[in-house]
Amino acid sequence: xxxxxxxxxxxxxxxxxxxxxxxxxxxxxxxxxxxxxxxxxxxxxxxxxxxxxxxxxxxxxxxxxxxxxxxxxxxxxxxxxxxxxxxxxxxxxxxxxxxxxxxxxxxxxxxxxxxxxxxxxxxxxxxxxxxxxxxxxxxxxxxxxxxxxxxxxxxxxxxxxxxxxxxxxxxxxxxxxxxxxxxxxxxxxxxxxxxxxxxxxxxxxxxxxxxxxxxxxx
Numbered sequence: 001x002x003x004x005x006x007x008x009x010x011x012x013x014x015x016x017x018x019x020x021x022x023x024x025x026x027x028x029x030x031x032x033x034x035x036x037x038x039x040x041x042x043x044x045x046x047x048x049x050x051x052x053x054x055x056x057x058x059x060x061x062x063x064x065x066x067x068x069x070x071x072x073x074x075x076x077x078x079x080x081x082x083x084x085x086x087x088x089x090x091x092x093x094x095x096x097x098x099x100x101x102x103x104x105x106x107x108x109x110x111x112x113x114x115x116x117x118x119x120x121x122x123x124x125x126x127x128x129x130x131x132x133x134x135x136x137x138x139x140x141x142x143x144x145x146x147x148x149x150x151x152x153x154x155x156x157x158x159x160x161x162x163x164x165x166x167x168x169x170x171x172x173x174x175x176x177x178x179x180x181x182x183x184x185x186x187x188x189x190x191x192x193x194x195x196x197x198x199x200x201x202x203x204x205x206x207x208x209x210x211x212x213x214x215x216x217x218x
Contacts, residue, residue, distance in 0.1 A: 006059075007030060007055045010053075010055060010058070010059065011028050011029065011030065011053070011055075014028045014051075014053070014066075014070055015027075015028045017067060017070055017071065017074075017152060018074065019074065019078075019148065019151065022074060022077065022078070025047055025048050025049065026048075026049050026050075026051065026074070026077060027044070027048070027049070027050045027051070028050075028051045028053065029050055029051070029052055029053070030052070030053055030054075030055050031052040031053060031054045031055075033052075036052065036054045037052075037054065038053075038054050038057055038058060038069070038170075039051065039052070039053050039054070039058070039069055039070065039073055040052050040073075041073055041076060041077065041082050043082065049077055049082060051070070051073050051074075061166070061169060062165065062166075062169070064158075064161075064162035064165070064166075065162060065165055065166035065169055066166075067149065067152075067162065068145050068149060068159070068162045068163040068166045069145075069166050069170075071144070071145035071148040071149055072138075072141050072142055072144075072145040072163070073141075074144070074145070074148060075140070075141035075142070075143070075144025075145045075147075075148065076137070076138075076141040076144075078144055079137065079140055079141055079144060081137040081140070081141065131182075134182075135182065135185055135186070138182070138186055139186060139189045139190075142163060142186060142189070142190055142193075143193065145159075145163055146159045146160060146163060146193075149162065149163070156197055156201065160190065160193075160194045160197065163190060164187060164190055164191070164194070167183050167186055167187040167190065168187065170183045171183045171184055171187070
């Protein structure tokens with residue numbers, strides 16, 4: 001009973017971390033799948049998104065790390081880089097089937113339309129499975145997470161430190177080499193972004209002591 005209350009309390013806390021512009025159509029729920037990801041997104045209806053949390057492992061993380069990982073997912077929503085339903089495979093099959101059919105009836109216009117549908121679906125599948133694009137999308141969402149943290153009262157150094165700590169923790173917990181490398185690449189990009197932010201703050205404040213590498217990454 002107490003465990004359920006703790007879970008509900010954490011879900012309510014996370015809902016309060018949603019920006020006002022997202023509160024009416026983004027929902028936060030406990031993941032119910034077997035062996036779910038720590039945190040993921042799912043479309044649950046037209047213009048509605050659910051952030052699903054594996055609460056059993058989620059609460060093992062430090063509070064600030066949870067916050068920044070949560071805001072990373074919100075950043076993905078705001079950047080519109082959410083994985084959509086797998087319509088591409090169906091469209092690819094329909095397009096290829098139509099193209100083969102039109103070769104028999106020799107209708108040039110319908111053949112072009114079928115090939116166009118196949119090409120578009122294939123391109124979408126390429127983008128979805130392109131590792132470089134997924135990394136760029138994740139880095140962009142990390143930048144959004146830093147901005148959101150600052151909106152909710154974090155200083156710039158603490159926002160970077162918390163997200164950097166969260167990524168380090170994910171690296172330590174991830175066994176699969178490819179996925180661990182993905183977090184490592186994000187962390188390296190975050191370090192570069194922090195260096196840029198440090199230089200900008202130093203220039204604005206006229207002091208090299210405004211932000212240090214140590215207080216960004218701990």
